[in-house]
Structure formats: C-alpha cells, structure tokens
Amino acid sequence: MALPLFFEDILPAFAVEGVVNLMEGADPENTAWEKLPQATVIRQGNEAAVLIKWKQDGELCHVLNGYWEIDVLFEQMGRREELYHPREKVAFVQKPGFENFAKLRINTVAMGPGIYDGVVRLLFKNPDGIAIPIAAFGELGMIEIYRAGFPK
Numbered sequence: 001m002a003l004p005l006f007f008e009d010i011l012p013a014f015a016v017e018g019v020v021n022l023m024e025g026a027d028p029e030n031t032a033w034e035k036l037p038q039a040t041v042i043r044q045g046n047e048a049a050v051l052i053k054w055k056q057d058g059e060l061c062h063v064l065n066g067y068w069e070i071d072v073l074f075e076q077m078g079r080r081e082e083l084y085h086p087r088e089k090v091a092f093v094q095k096p097g098f099e100n101f102a103k104l105r106i107n108t109v110a111m112g113p114g115i116y117d118g119v120v121r122l123l124f125k126n127p128d129g130i131a132i133p134i135a136a137f138g139e140l141g142m143i144e145i146y147r148a149g150f151p152k
Contacts, residue, residue: 002034005054005122007136014061018054020120020138022106038140044113044147048106050086050140052120053099061096066126068092070102072140077115092124113147 002019009015024039024046034053042048050072071087086104093100118140123131 002051002053003038003138003140005052005120005136005138008133010133011058011060014056014058014064014134016054016056016134016136018052018100018122018136018138020050020052020140022048022050022118022140022143024048040142041144041146042108044108044111044145046108048108050104050106050118050120052102052104052122052138054122054136055097055099057096059096061098062094064092064094064124066092066124066132068100068102069123069125069131070104071121072104072106073119073121074111074116074143075118076111077117077142108145111145113145116143116145117141118143 002021005018005020007016019034021034022039024042039048052070068090070090071085073085086106088102088104090100090102120138120140122136124134125131
C-alpha cells in the first residue's frame, strides 16, 4: 500500500494531502499503484521508481506561484549519508483540488547493493527558487538492493 505524505499545515487557506510508493518492474502508471505493495527488496539492475501523488486545496491556490521540488534521499546503512539523490520539478497549477503526480526513476545500478533508508521530500518554491513554508515528506522505509548472479 502507498504510504502517506506528511505536510506542515501553517497556511490557513491551503492544504495538501498525498501518498508515495516505491515500485519495482514494469511501468505502473496505468495501474492502481496506490493499492500495490511497496517494493522493499529490489534486484540491482531492475527498473524501479518512486511515485508521488498529492492534491492541493484552498483559496491560496489562486494566488500562489512557483513550483514543487521533489527529491528522494537514500541513506545507505553502514557506509555513506547520501549515495543517490534523484530530483524533479513539477509546475504549480493555480487550481484548488488539482491532483499532482510525479515519478522519479531510481537507478539501482548507480545505488549498488546494500540496505537503504529512503525519504521523499516535497518543497514549494517561488519562481526565484526560494522555498516558502509549504513542505512535506514521506518515508519509504528500509529497502534492500541486492546483486544476483549464478556460480561459474
């Protein structure tokens, strides 16, 4: 099942809710990916992606201007703080009730085998790239990337 995004609610006329999921394998965009189990063990070299869906609401949607910046932070256990860090920008649509979607492909070869803790971060930035107080995060939990092979 998809995991919730946690948003900081400090603006009275703006609200956001959403979910995040880590998927392995074929492109899941045409499926009900929110209901599928989250991938926790992924074979190195297989396709994987973090999918994020969030809905914005409130009267401030009509006046806010900027974009969403989404990134995924992976911390490898026992080695480095941040080995792999995919990121994407999504234009803000000035419409209450608008549902946003982002898909960040994960390069499991670049990550390499290991155990990782993953977190998705969503920031709202104005057109000049300055973050304003609209932010969220979603925990992906512990993920294992493993290398498979056959004995010679």
